[in-house]
Amino acid sequence: MNPPPFEGKRGGRLTTDDYLFIDVNHFKREGLLTDAGWFSWQWVRRGKLVDAINVTVKENGIIIDGQSIYIEWSSCPLGGIRPWFHCSSCNKRCCKLYKANTSFACKTCLNLVFKVWHLRPKKRALRRADKIFRKVSFDFSRKGDKPKWQRWPTFERLEAEGEKALNVISGEEEKLLDKLRKLNPLKQAGRTC
Template structure:
């Protein structure tokens, strides 16, 4: 659940109730009931683990507000997990309660990448800027119309360097090189 979305939709005003649901392929897969109070909200939903019976769960999530430089206030959830209380914008349902990504030990995709995967992603980002077909094994394209030659040459040099490191890392991973490139990556 994202407090920023709820704020944008006007759902954080005190003393109101609403239902929030998630769907996949047009079918509702989960829903929660939310009742807002002055500086907190009560979540109500049902869950189950494995083949166990459904259990009802109701608990509060505190809201924290910070002042913005140009006026207004920004909302935050306080993580309801035991001994956490972090101020976060998004809470995830991983067990029986909504909690922050730190409590559930969730990582961003980029945190799980190897060095050579990161280089391939950066090369693909440059390919996108240049309007080239994605994928580091695809050939080069042409200079985009209106782009300065210096910019084009700088981007293609960076692109080629990223591809070199990425392919060398993949080759080392597959034991295609005699020397390990771990120091390079």
């Protein structure tokens, strides 16, 4: 299936950000799946309308432009029910379906990856470390002190993951410094003499 004309990855696999998608949990939160009827859905990027669809709600699914998408409801362990789309291509259940030309399919069927897969190891490690430090509410003035609400095993696990990410970052920086040293050996030799 062809990527949408407005974006796309030129080298490597396409990402989920390159496609428009529908999310069954968002539809449920908005209350769009409760009563039989129809609604219209629009995608807007940078203030411009990219695409719009009309969705007809049936008792066991939805219909978008003639394509029928089955919705399965499963019970949650602590009560309540959760909706799932069934991909028309592979019949697996998923939360998001991506628009490919005129039909909708899951991430696996379209052979998509997440945007983070295209990042270099250093950028991935920085992203991971930032996410961990935000989760821990890490305050550098209170080193080694965990947040009041967090359990010790969780804090220690997150601290170890953060250290691992920082080790990857410093390793990548060392590789970069080695490359710079190899490119410029004469200037370094001139400084030492």
